[in-house]
Amino acid sequence: MAVDVSWREAAACQDSDPDLFFPDGIAGPALRQVEEAKEICRACPVQAACLAWALEHGVGFGVWGGTTEAERRAFRQPAQRNHSSAQTTTMPAQVIASAASVASAVGGGDR
C-alpha cells in the first residue's frame, strides 16, 4: 500500500534551511535552530498531518510537526502525554488532538 505524503506539498518548510529542522546537537545554537523551526511549524497548514506522520512512523530525529524527538517520545507514552507534553506545548489543540489520536492508534510507544 502506498503511503500518502501529499500533505508535504503544502509544507511551510519547503524552502527553509534543512539545518533548522535537523540541528546538530541539543544545546547552544541547536536550541535556537529548533525554536526557529518550531516557529515555521506553528504557521504550517499541515502541522497536524506532519506530526501524525512522524508519530506513526516513529521518526526519531529532527523537528516534525512542531515537535522534537523528545516531545514525540512523550506523546507516545500515555502517562506523559496526559500530564506533561499536552500541558507545556504551544501547539494548537487540534494538532494535539490529532497527534494523540495517532499515538493511540500506533499503540503508545515501543521506542
Ligand code: SF4
Ligand atoms: S509542520 Fe513543520 S516540519 Fe512539518 S511540514 Fe510543516 S513546517 Fe515542515
